[in-house]
Every structure is written in C-alpha cells, then in structure tokens.
Amino acid sequence: MDAIEDELKLDARAGLPDDLRYLVDKYPREGWTAHRNVHGMASMWLQRHAMFRDLGGILTGSIADYREGRTDAQGFAQFFAPRLNFFLGQLDGHHNIEDHHYFPIFARVEARLKRGFDILDSDHHMIHDALEMNARTANAFLDALSGDADAQRYAADAYADQNARLVAMLARHLDDEEDLIIPLILEKGDRELVGT
Numbered sequence: 001m002d003a004i005e006d007e008l009k010l011d012a013r014a015g016l017p018d019d020l021r022y023l024v025d026k027y028p029r030e031g032w033t034a035h036r037n038v039h040g041m042a043s044m045w046l047q048r049h050a051m052f053r054d055l056g057g058i059l060t061g062s063i064a065d066y067r068e069g070r071t072d073a074q075g076f077a078q079f080f081a082p083r084l085n086f087f088l089g090q091l092d093g094h095h096n097i098e099d100h101h102y103f104p105i106f107a108r109v110e111a112r113l114k115r116g117f118d119i120l121d122s123d124h125h126m127i128h129d130a131l132e133m134n135a136r137t138a139n140a141f142l143d144a145l146s147g148d149a150d151a152q153r154y155a156a157d158a159y160a161d162q163n164a165r166l167v168a169m170l171a172r173h174l175d176d177e178e179d180l181i182i183p184l185i186l187e188k189g190d191r192e193l194v195g196t
Contacts, residue, residue, distance in 0.1 A: 004122040010169050011126065016176050020116040023183035035186045041193065042185040048094060049174045055087040056167040063160050073145040073152065084138055088131050091170075095124040098177075106184060109193055116180045123173045130166045137162040 006012060016024075032038055032046075059080070066076040099121055107114040137159045144155035185193060 004119055008119055008122075009126070010123045010173055013172070013176075015172075016116060016119070016179055020113060020119075020180060022112075023110075023187055024179040027183040027186045029178075029182075032182055032186065037186045037189045038182075040190040042182050042190075045181060045185070046178065049178060052087070052091060052094075052170060052174060055083065055090075056170060059084060059087060060163055060167055063156065063163060067153075067156050067160065077142055077145055080138075081142060084135075088135055092128065092131060095127065099124055102181075105193060106181065109188060110184055113180060113184065120173070120177055120180065123169075123176075127166070127169055127173060130162070130169055134159075134162050134166050 008017065015021075027035065032042070035042075062071070062076065062080050062083070065071040066073075066080075071079070103117040103121060107117045137155075141155040141159040144151045
C-alpha cells in the first residue's frame with residue numbers, strides 16, 4: 001500500500017478525487033440498477049453495503065432509545081450485543097476479502113484505479129482501528145449497565161460518540177468504494193473481473 005496524502009484519508013476527504021471518478025462519471029449511480037452488468041457481483045456488493053448501512057442505523061437507533069429511556073438496560077443489552085457482534089464481525093470479514101482478493105484483482109484489471117484501491121485499503125485500516133475502539137467502548141458500556149446511573153450515562157455517551165464516528169467513517173467509505181467498484185464492474189462485467 002502506498003502512502004496516502006492527508007487530504008485523502010478517510011477522516012478528511014469529502015469524496016474521491018476527480019482523476020479516480022472517470023468511471024462513475026461514465027456510469028452515474030442513478031443508472032446502476034438498469035445496467036445489464038449490475039446483477040451478480042455488483043448487486044452483491046450493493047446489498048452488503050446496504051446491510052452495513054442498515055445495521056449502523058439500527059445500532060445508532062438502539063443507543064438513542066436507551067439514552068432517551070425508551071429501553072431499559074436489560075432489554076437494550078439483549079437487543080444490542082448480538083447485533084453489534086454481527087456488525088463488527090461481518091464488516092471485518094468483508095474488508096479482509098476485499099483487501100486480499102478483490103482489490104488486487106481490480107487494480108490489475110484497471111491500473112488507473114490502483115491509487116483508489118490504495119485509498120480504500122488505507123480506509124480499512126482506519127475502520128479496523130475504529131472497530132476495535134467501538135468494541136472496547138461497547139463492552140465498557142455493557143459492563144456499566146449493572147452500575148449506577150452516572151456510570152451508565154457516562155458509558156452510554158462514550159459509546160454513542162464512538163458509534164457516531166464509526167458510522168460516519170463507514171458512510172464515507174461505502175460511498176467512495178461504490179463509486180470506484182460498481183462502475184468498474186459495470187464497465188468490465190463479472191466474467192472479466194472474476195476470470196482474471
């Protein structure tokens with residue numbers, strides 16, 4: 001992985017640079033679902049990303065419900081813990097497959113996008129660190145649920161901050177990844193990319 005300029009790091013950028021957007025300019029988002037190559041790999045990618053967005057929203061909503069008193073500690077813990085574990089595990093697994101399998105293939109097929117895949121790989125490292133911090137603050141929060149009200153409130157606030165940070169980073173990353181990968185799949189088709 002090449003060094004990523006500070007302005008292109010996940011927590012600083014507002015999107016991919018123009019030189020990496022030539023395929024998304026050719027295949028804008030609003031036309032993706034109608035394209036003949038959207039089925040298969042592109043569809044799978046979009047579905048996985050939709051799942052991550054949905055789960056991030058569910059986790060954010062559940063912490064808000066707890067903080068606003070709409071859920072008690074026990075009900076929150078029973079709902080939250082398995083969904084968080086699933087979310088973190090699935091996200092980590094998805095990124096490992098991308099980094100070790102798909103990104104190298106895609107970069108070979110379309111060398112002009114290699115820097116984009118380096119950016120996405122760098123994102124994965126930042127997201128991995130955020131996932132670890134998220135898990136630590138979630139565990140501290142779940143442990144605090146058996147403590148006094150002040151400890152619960154402090155831990156809930158700490159977790160809510162970490163969750164908001166992770167969800168924001170993930171939203172930027174998923175959008176940029178789709179802008180790079182989905183147009184490439186539409187351009188080349190599954191057969192050319194998988195057969196490489």
